[in-house]
Amino acid sequence: MNRVARVLFNYFIKGLLVVVPLGAAIFLIFWAVSSVDKALNLSDVFWVNPKTGKTTYIPGLGILSVLVLIMIAGILVTNVITDPIKNWLSRWLNRLPLFKFLYSSIKDLTEAFVGEEKKFNEPVIVEFNETGLKKIGFLTQKDLSLMGLPGEVAVYFPYSYSFAGQVVIVKADKVKPIDRSAAEMMKFVISGGVSGLE
Numbered sequence: 483m484n485r486v487a488r489v490l491f492n493y494f495i496k497g498l499l500v501v502v503p504l505g506a507a508i509f510l511i512f513w514a515v516s517s518v519d520k521a522l523n524l525s526d527v528f529w530v531n532p533k534t535g536k537t538t539y540i541p542g543l544g545i546l547s548v549l550v551l552i553m554i555a556g557i558l559v560t561n562v563i564t565d566p567i568k569n570w571l572s573r574w575l576n577r578l579p580l581f582k583f584l585y586s587s588i589k590d591l592t593e594a595f596v597g598e599e600k601k602f603n604e605p606v607i608v609e610f611n612e613t614g615l616k617k618i619g620f621l622t623q624k625d626l627s628l629m630g631l632p633g634e635v636a637v638y639f640p641y642s643y644s645f646a647g648q649v650v651i652v653k654a655d656k657v658k659p660i661d662r663s664a665a666e667m668m669k670f671v672i673s674g675g676v677s678g679l680e
Contacts, residue, residue: 483493485593487608492503515545516524518544519542519545521544522547523540523541523544523547524544541546572627604621605659605662605663605664605667606619606620606621606660607619607657607658607660608650608656608658609656609658617640618639618667618670619637620638620640620667622636622649634653635652635657637650637651637652640671640672642673642674642675643674
């Protein structure tokens, strides 16, 4: 009986290792997509049944409208909006301090991941003290001379199980490049070191 129980328990554990990560990933994706869709779905505002007066909710319309809006913005920025218009918009945004701060921060973060000049594409390892403490990070600025810090660099260290992190200024000679892909190292750090190295 004990042997049967051990075998069943072993099967249960192996099933748990498959089902929990898969279920959690599916749940998080579904939750994120449905939350965005509900927040941005305007079908219940515009589609009202004239006979009953009840609104009609169309699932997926919020996500579709965001995708279409992003595509239209990309087409306009690429083909229609010229440099003088961009400069005018930039000057106008500079007059709104709080909006300028939020907009530029979000824009820089977005460009760091999907822009032409990706910022988190150079994984590095930094030794912090004589005991051999090392941290994995991503080189974001190679020259800080404009800040009065020649020979120093900026390294972003993401936290495990979080998308937050911190920027640390270190001596350039303390930074060693890692010969692995940025995506692999980001996965390694965010997972707390339990995944990513294959």
